[in-house]
Amino acid sequence: MIVQAIRCEFKATNNEAEYEALIRGMQMASGLKVRNLRVYSDSLLVVNHVNNEYVARDSKMIAYLKIATEQKSKFRTFKITQVPRDQNVEADALATLGATFQPTELSNIPITHVLTPAIQKEPDQDSTAKDVHIQCAQGTESLVSQWDKAGCRLEDSIPKLAKGWDTPRRQKGSTKKSLAGPCLRCLSKEEAETILQDMHSGECGNHAGGRSLSNKILRQGYFWPTMRADAINHAKRCESCQKAAPAIHQPAEPMHPIISPWPFMMWGMDIVGKLPRAPGNRVYMLVMTDYFSKWIEAEAMTEVKEQQVISFIKRNIISRFGIPSEIICDNGSQFISDNTEGFCARWNITPRKSAPVYPQTNG
Structure with missing residues (x-):
């Protein structure tokens, strides 16, 4: 059209x-x-x-x-x-x-x-x-x-305009039809480098990623056959983007999946907060999640100490779902205290301490 x-x-x-x-x-x-x-x-x-x-x-x-x-x-x-x-x-x-x-x-x-x-x-x-x-x-x-x-x-x-882009080589001044209807101007290699530089790190550039950069160029009415690959490579070579990219310093370690064989037998426990102040000066939340069903039990608290942890397990877990087999938590002082471990021993609950594990991601 x-x-x-x-x-x-x-x-x-x-x-x-x-x-x-x-x-x-x-x-x-x-x-x-x-x-x-x-x-x-x-x-x-x-x-x-x-x-x-x-x-x-x-x-x-x-x-x-x-x-x-x-x-x-x-x-x-x-x-x-x-x-x-x-x-x-x-x-x-x-x-x-x-x-x-x-x-x-x-x-x-x-x-x-x-x-x-x-x-x-x-x-x-x-x-x-x-x-x-x-x-x-x-x-x-x-x-x-x-x-x-x-x-x-x-x-x-402008030769072969009505036939569209029919050769792999860039033709300066030729056009290509976009999905929205208007014609896109096909750029030469030199023009493409200038557009990439201006739209990525120019006065109005926002150092967008390769995919976003290519879409931005399309919206401005430009096109060349290798635009997506060139935009990705240009964004990777940008020195400012490399300096500001999130660097993962945590060494890579294998993940350890935890599988529960039965509902409400293995729970994960952690503390969320500090949160915005709620009625009663509650700024923390103690949360336990069943590994099998993903059921969540949570309660807002003003402070989370060993006594609050023990009361929460009695009231929200044992009284409602029975005695669990294992409770997995981090090394918080509320979870590894003598009173908390003594409570678990009396109810034959196995506490498992797990340090936070951060999966390695590509920068």
């Missing part, structure tokens, strides 16, 4: 605007060397005029119909069909863009500014009239047949 919006810089009725869009679209197709053209329009009047089913009576409509008929003769086959507006939503959206937004608000969709009506041209004047002004995003070109002030077609200077 080649996207193009047309903006009439003169007063025109709806029917005149429909004719202007039809004529400019036919000129565009002719410039792309199209031989068989089929047009879909939601204008019942224009479609029936061109199909000779309605008679044009207004002088302007007669003039527009004459130009459309001349353009139609340039194609081997031509057919125009009237469709409901709900089946023409894409063209309707482009019409809204061209009529509503100011030129500076659109960055990727080229807008053709038609300065004078098509019917004011002389019959022998070239269809590539110089009263058509093309506005595109800076640094981008459209795949469609567009004309500069001298009347030269852009596809004459």
Whole structure:
């Protein structure tokens, strides 16, 4: 799909605007060397005029119909069909863009500014009239047949535009279609390095990772075949990113999975806090989790000492789920005290001390 919006810089009725869009679209197709053209329009009047089913009576409509008929003769086959507006939503959206937004608000969709009506041209004047002004995003070109002030077609200077990216080598100035519709400007190797540097660590750069950097470049309207790999390598080579990256100094050790054979037989215990102050000056939370079912028992406390730990195990674990076989905790003073270990021994609970283990991650 080649996207193009047309903006009439003169007063025109709806029917005149429909004719202007039809004529400019036919000129565009002719410039792309199209031989068989089929047009879909939601204008019942224009479609029936061109199909000779309605008679044009207004002088302007007669003039527009004459130009459309001349353009139609340039194609081997031509057919125009009237469709409901709900089946023409894409063209309707482009019409809204061209009529509503100011030129500076659109960055990727080229807008053709038609300065004078098509019917004011002389019959022998070239269809590539110089009263058509093309506005595109800076640094981008459209795949469609567009004309500069001298009347030269852009596809004459940019080969193979209509075929897309068909060679593995970068072609300076060529374009590629994006998923969202607008055309992306394909960069050369030198231009790609400049864009990578500016968007990664330039004035507006945020030292994004390789994947985020490539997506950012796409959103700005640029493309080259190895963009994702180049962005990842560029981010890896950034000295500032290497200095600020989180460094893992903990030596790598094998993980020791803990498997419980039965529900509520093996519990993990730990203290959470200090937390924001709650009613009763509670700023800590004692938590126990069953390894088998992942059931959690928790209670907010003002302080966590050995007596609070023993009371919590009696009240929340033994009274509700029975005597556990093992309780796994760290080396907190509340957990390794003589009173706590004596309590576990009286109830035949095996306390297991486990130091925190941090898995090794890639930087």
